[in-house]
Amino acid sequence: MVLSAITEFAAQEPKIYGLIIGLVAAAILASVINVVAMLLVWLERKVMGDFQARYGPNRVGGRWGVLQLGADAVKLFTKEDVIPRGADKPVFVWAPIVAVATTMLVAGALPFGAVIIDGKEIPLVVANMDISAFYIEAALSIMAISAFMAGWSSNNKYSMLGAFRGIARMIAYEVPMGICVISVAIMAHSLNVVEIVQAQSIWFVIAQPIGFVIFAIALITDLGRMPFDQTEAEEEIIAGYNTEYSGIRFGLLYFQEYIVMLLGSILLVHLYLGGWNGPVIPVISFISPMIWFFMKLIIVLVALIWVRVSLPRFRIDQVTDLGWKILLPLSMVNLAWAVVVGLYFA
Amino acid sequence: MTTANDVLSALQSAFPGAIEEAKVDPERQLWATIKPDRIVDVCKYLRDNHNFDHYSGAAGVDRIDEGLFEVTELLASHGAHQVVALLKVKTPRDNPSVKSLTGLYWNANWYEREIWEMLGINFEGHPELYPLLLSDELMGAWPWRKDYKGYPDYNTAERAIEKVNPEGYTDYSFTPTEAEIKAGTVPFERPKYPTFREREEMEIKGESEMILHMGPQHAVVPGPFLLDILVDGERVKKAFLDVGYIHKGIEKIMENRTYTQGIPITDRLCYMAALTNNEAYCGAVERLLGIEAPERAQYIRMILEELSRIQSHFLGTAEFLTLIASAVYSPFLYMIIDREDVLSCIESVTGARINHSFVRFGGVRNDLPEGFKDMTLDTLKMIRQKTEEYKELFSSDSIYQKRMEGVGVLSPSDARRLGVSGPPLRASDTPFDMRREDPYLLYKDMDFEVITRKEGDSKARVEVRLDEILESCYIIEQCLDQIPSGPIMAEGVPKRIKPEPGEAYYRVEDHRGEMGFFVVSDGSEKPVKVKARGPVYAYFQALPPLLEGVYIADVVAIAGSMDACTSEVDR
Numbered sequence: 001m002v003l004s005a006i007t008e009f010a011a012q013e014p015k016i017y018g019l020i021i022g023l024v025a026a027a028i029l030a031s032v033i034n035v036v037a038m039l040l041v042w043l044e045r046k047v048m049g050d051f052q053a054r055y056g057p058n059r060v061g062g063r064w065g066v067l068q069l070g071a072d073a074v075k076l077f078t079k080e081d082v083i084p085r086g087a088d089k090p091v092f093v094w095a096p097i098v099a100v101a102t103t104m105l106v107a108g109a110l111p112f113g114a115v116i117i118d119g120k121e122i123p124l125v126v127a128n129m130d131i132s133a134f135y136i137e138a139a140l141s142i143m144a145i146s147a148f149m150a151g152w153s154s155n156n157k158y159s160m161l162g163a164f165r166g167i168a169r170m171i172a173y174e175v176p177m178g179i180c181v182i183s184v185a186i187m188a189h190s191l192n193v194v195e196i197v198q199a200q201s202i203w204f205v206i207a208q209p210i211g212f213v214i215f216a217i218a219l220i221t222d223l224g225r226m227p228f229d230q231t232e233a234e235e236e237i238i239a240g241y242n243t244e245y246s247g248i249r250f251g252l253l254y255f256q257e258y259i260v261m262l263l264g265s266i267l268l269v270h271l272y273l274g275g276w277n278g279p280v281i282p283v284i285s286f287i288s289p290m291i292w293f294f295m296k297l298i299i300v301l302v303a304l305i306w307v308r309v310s311l312p313r314f315r316i317d318q319v320t321d322l323g324w325k326i327l328l329p330l331s332m333v334n335l336a337w338a339v340v341v342g343l344y345f346a
Numbered sequence: 347m348t349t350a351n352d353v354l355s356a357l358q359s360a361f362p363g364a365i366e367e368a369k370v371d372p373e374r375q376l377w378a379t380i381k382p383d384r385i386v387d388v389c390k391y392l393r394d395n396h397n398f399d400h401y402s403g404a405a406g407v408d409r410i411d412e413g414l415f416e417v418t419e420l421l422a423s424h425g426a427h428q429v430v431a432l433l434k435v436k437t438p439r440d441n442p443s444v445k446s447l448t449g450l451y452w453n454a455n456w457y458e459r460e461i462w463e464m465l466g467i468n469f470e471g472h473p474e475l476y477p478l479l480l481s482d483e484l485m486g487a488w489p490w491r492k493d494y495k496g497y498p499d500y501n502t503a504e505r506a507i508e509k510v511n512p513e514g515y516t517d518y519s520f521t522p523t524e525a526e527i528k529a530g531t532v533p534f535e536r537p538k539y540p541t542f543r544e545r546e547e548m549e550i551k552g553e554s555e556m557i558l559h560m561g562p563q564h565a566v567v568p569g570p571f572l573l574d575i576l577v578d579g580e581r582v583k584k585a586f587l588d589v590g591y592i593h594k595g596i597e598k599i600m601e602n603r604t605y606t607q608g609i610p611i612t613d614r615l616c617y618m619a620a621l622t623n624n625e626a627y628c629g630a631v632e633r634l635l636g637i638e639a640p641e642r643a644q645y646i647r648m649i650l651e652e653l654s655r656i657q658s659h660f661l662g663t664a665e666f667l668t669l670i671a672s673a674v675y676s677p678f679l680y681m682i683i684d685r686e687d688v689l690s691c692i693e694s695v696t697g698a699r700i701n702h703s704f705v706r707f708g709g710v711r712n713d714l715p716e717g718f719k720d721m722t723l724d725t726l727k728m729i730r731q732k733t734e735e736y737k738e739l740f741s742s743d744s745i746y747q748k749r750m751e752g753v754g755v756l757s758p759s760d761a762r763r764l765g766v767s768g769p770p771l772r773a774s775d776t777p778f779d780m781r782r783e784d785p786y787l788l789y790k791d792m793d794f795e796v797i798t799r800k801e802g803d804s805k806a807r808v809e810v811r812l813d814e815i816l817e818s819c820y821i822i823e824q825c826l827d828q829i830p831s832g833p834i835m836a837e838g839v840p841k842r843i844k845p846e847p848g849e850a851y852y853r854v855e856d857h858r859g860e861m862g863f864f865v866v867s868d869g870s871e872k873p874v875k876v877k878a879r880g881p882v883y884a885y886f887q888a889l890p891p892l893l894e895g896v897y898i899a900d901v902v903a904i905a906g907s908m909d910a911c912t913s914e915v916d917r
Contacts, residue, residue, distance in 0.1 A: 052679045085514060157558050161580075161898070226672055227745055235565045235669045235902045312671035312745050315899040316580060 076251035091153035096252035099146035113293035144170035151241030162240025172323030177218035183338035197275030348427035397426035401451035405877035406461035453765030464490035479590035569912025585893035616914035624705035629852035634845035658857035662909035669906035709835030750805035754904035764888035768859025773806035780855035804907035
């Protein structure tokens with residue numbers, strides 16, 4: 001009811017109302033994403049602590065260290081912002097902004113769960129596009145450009161090597177990842193993420209197990225997390241593309257990684273784990289899809305953290321080898337499988 | 347089996363007149379003074395005919411009373427026999443010059459450079475006589491000479507001259523005052539040589555090549571040292587190594603302390619190997635004094651040194667893990683936690699976890715406390731179980747296989763030629779272990795296996811360490827079973843240690859390889875010269891050739907598998 005009222009209000013003339021509504025929605029979305037990403041940083045530190053037989057944050061903000069992130073953020077905001085001598089200043093300054101902005105582009109098209117009103121499922125998505133899966137995939141690829149901007153403009157050898165590695169890796173992994181998304185779309189008969197979720201009476205992780213594995217590996221690579229963090233392998237190239245960043249600019253780059261991790265996990269949940277689908281919980285049926293969605297999301301996030309703390313790092317040539325020689329042929333197999341099964345069940 | 351007497355008689359018949367004085371003391375050590383012009387021939391003869399293929403180091407001694415410098419070359423064999431030849435060459439103090447052995451032994455390079463920069467002895471035929479440990483402004487001061495007068499303080503801020511160079515960075519220079527020049531604390535003449543940076547830049551060929559610094563401030567380095575790699579894309583074309591960032595002058599400090607005061611200083615050679623460093627130093631002084639520790643003390647030393655080996659190998663493997671994985675990598679932290687229990691066992695005896703200063707001339711400081719046996723056996727049980735787990739981790743994880751197998755391969759002949767010892771040498775199929783080769787303490791009564799691997803790659807080096815942990819557990823169990831009761835200090839050790847004039851060399855199996863102490867006494871309370879021959883020095887020297895042609899990521903995997911310790915290299 002409320003939602004339909006808002007939609008009607010936005011649709012009326014003049015169009016300026018629609019613009020205002022859109023801006024407000026974008027602002028709310030950005031803040032929510034940022035807060036959730038901060039919680040994610042906290043979750044990672046805490047879970048990592050548990051995995052490694054230590055406490056993790058446990059001083060600032062009580063026993064659970066919940067205010068640690070606030071303290072970190074204040075520190076990052078107040079630190080000196082250093083731009084190295086010899087850096088390409090405009091590119092250097094804009095790289096973190098481009099990074100965060102492109103991530104926000106992804107957020108615009110991703111549904112964040114759904115609610116049930118009057119027995120009708122309403123997905124919580126800002127822009128419900130027909131080709132949102134394709135759009136998200138494209139926007140995710142821009143991330144590598146921002147990392148390259150940061151690495152190239154820093155006038156630093158480590159950053160440059162990190163940037164080169166990032167591009168080499170991106171090319172090797174976006175292709176199988178894209179083919180996986182196509183396979184999913186073929187089976188769901190749609191490129192719209194909402195429709196893909198609704199099409200999953202059987203989760204696609206069961207229908208396309210190979211695709212799930214490839215997509216998960218490619219996603220971790222896209223996120224640049226262990227065992228695929230060659231762009232910022234601190235033992236080899238200090239911090240890779242963000243070596244020269246400090247203060248709030250580093251904060252943006254750092255935060256962007258966690259936002260992407262969150263959005264990537266949401267995408268994985270939507271494409272393969274049935275999104276918010278699940279049996280309706282009787283009393284609280286209104287938010288029952290949200291409960292299912294967040295349960296799946298947290299499992300995926302913890303799994304990502306688990307992978308990070310337990311696997312050593314690949315060498316860059318081994319990463320590209322894996323991408324081109326194993327994942328790409330396998331994703332082709334998966335595509336063929338999706339076509340056959342999709343046509344058979346259609 | 348070749349004995350020292352056989353070698354001596356062979357030498358005397360092959361080079362009549364070239365050997366000025368010679369003795370065999372103790373049974374496996376051959377001491378000889380060689381005429382300066384025949385040293386290369388003698389060494390070549392020993393290498394080719396008597397298997398002296400292990401160049402163990404060189405020590406320079408300033409005999410200011412006699413107006414001489416002495417250079418003692420330490421030669422040994424990789425397992426063919428147990429004789430150590432200590433060949434002494436004398437050269438006058440004014441215009442000192444000795445023939446270089448770099449043509450015979452590749453690894454003589456660094457040892458001779460060090461003697462050159464510290465004592466000013468020129469090595470004829472040395473291909474690259476550049477400073478190793480000293481900084482450029484200290485060259486020409488010859489700090490190891492007995493008449494060294496000290497050097498002005500370069501760190502005084504108000505005397506530094508700032509100059510902005512064309513690239514926009516500030517250079518600092520320093521000019522000494524006239525008073526300092528008059529007092530003789532500033533060298534008048536400085537040797538001429540290309541600086542480290544110039545030598546590097548000579549090697550850059552194409553536009554796609556660049557020098558990448560790994561150190562002195564870098565995550566890969568276990569301490570500050572400069573590893574510069576010339577890279578073309580992701581490939582390393584050549585590696586340059588510069589050490590000396592934490593040169594503490596430990597050998598010179600020990601010359602100015604009494605023998606007993608030297609023990610805590612040996613701790614600081616390397617914090618991971620304090621006990622074996624104590625052992626090597628005390629063993630050398632015991633040889634000078636002609637005393638031997640009672641049996642119980644020797645057992646206590648063995649137990650603690652093996653425990654120390656376990657903790658060192660744990661930390662070495664853990665560090666390797668952080669290098670090929672990440673600092674947030676969990677098994678690294680698990681190993682550190684396991685190591686704490688071992689440290690607690692050592693602490694219950696020595697009272698310290700890192701710097702023990704525990705071994706004494708003719709014994710040990712404390713006896714084992716009550717309940718030590720049970721506590722240690724419990725810990726060993728845990729260690730065995732955990733080590734098996736880590737071995738399984740290394741052998742089952744495919745990313746490890748990819749990162750370690752075939753990376754940094756040292757063939758047996760290369761490993762011997764480059765002069766490495768300890769786990770890297772044993773991983774290259776050479777069963778060379780001082781505990782077997784030159785048995786000290788009571789290791790000759792112990793039943794243990796010298797662990798070797800055939801592959802010689804990073805993985806083999808890590809596996810050797812993990813297997814040695816198990817072997818050390820076995821040795822400790824034997825010691826705990828056999829340890830007799832009795833005194834822990836030899837009788838008749840004087841309060842003031844004043845050994846008879848003479849020299850002694852004592853080598854032990856450090857956790858990382860051959861650790862030897864060469865001590866020279868002139869009958870006073872302070873040693874004339876203490877030379878620490880450390881294993882990591884040899885690893886570091888062997889590192890640049892190993893790194894040629896590998897990926898940048900492999901630099902980390904190779905350097906990490908060596909288990910390096912900068913503190914011991916710089917001393």
